[in-house]
Amino acid sequence: MPFLSLRRPSPKIGSGAAAASLTRTTTTASATAISAAVSGRCTYAGCETGWMQRRRNRAAPVFEGGWTCSAACSVGCLQAAIRRELMGRQSSCATHRHRIPLGLLMMEQGWITQIQLRQALAAQRASGGGRLGEWLVRQRAVHASQVTRALAIQWSCPVLPAATHDPAAVTAVMPRLFVDAFGALPLRLAGDNLLYLGFEQRPDPVLSLALTRMLEIRVEYGIVPESEFRPALREMVRAEFPPVELVEAVNESAAARAMANALEKAHPAASRLVRVHNLLWLRFWRRSAHSSLSMQDHVSDLICSIGSPW
DSSP, X not given: OTTEEXXXXXXXXXXXXXXXXXXXXXXXHHHXXXXXXXXXXXXXXXXXXXXXXXXXXXXXXXXXXXEOSSHHHHHHHHHHHHHHHXXXXXHHTOOOOOSSOHHXXXXXXXXXXXHXXXXXXXXXXXXXXXXXXXXXXXXXXXXXXXXXXHHHHHHTOOBOOOTTOOHHHHTTSSOHHHHHHHOOEEEEEETTTXXXXXXXXXXXXXXXXXXXXXXXXXXXXXXXXXXXXXXXXXHHHHSOOOOEEEEEESSXXXXXXXXXXXXXXXXXXXXXXXXXXXXXXXXXXXXXXXXXXXXXXXXXXXXXXXXXXX
């Protein structure tokens, strides 16, 4: 199709009231769709095949708990899901403003003096960049662990260790592209309903909420010490992730058709769509019990951008 550009990437390529509300909404919608599938009805509200759909020899694909009777109905379901995900995109992607800058926070904690802060800021300006925390460590004003603690206070989240990080056990959590693009490090799974997600400097609540909705689990995010984060990240990107396809679409209609084509081809036992910033993430499960996150060979992903993804 001339309006689409399809390409495959190289292999090297908090929870809160809002999260709970969206999760409840998704669960309710899924329950309705499942009820329709069990009764033999197509989940697409605009389906026009009527009673003839019961004669179709088709048990899949299943999208967000509902069965679609034809490729046209799959397109309709994807169009509705895309509109849902893009609604309110600007407000949810607003830049977070800290209550207090990192340097002032560390002064307030009594870890640095005003003179030390001024010296670090002067060095930062003279060099043309660099993180303030790194300059404070270079000047031996603070220890790296204090910078990590300050970041955790700044973002109101815990400090998470990477000592128990096992890349092979968490590669099915999300595509490698998100690890690279958002600096996110899946650390470990606690049972079947809790994921610990680490960041080096700046947590990403939008990604955390997307994972909560996609995987239907709790996500606890926090700051990982730099000395632990970077080695763990290198190990993570070398691990084997589920297959992923990247799609660039010029508009919502083109995106819906591209996703529907992938859905029809995969014929998954389960699938779901969520937005991660300006990207749409469609996941397929070959088995309906998609809570088993360690079985990465049973899932595949499609990531779609509409217009410019960044």
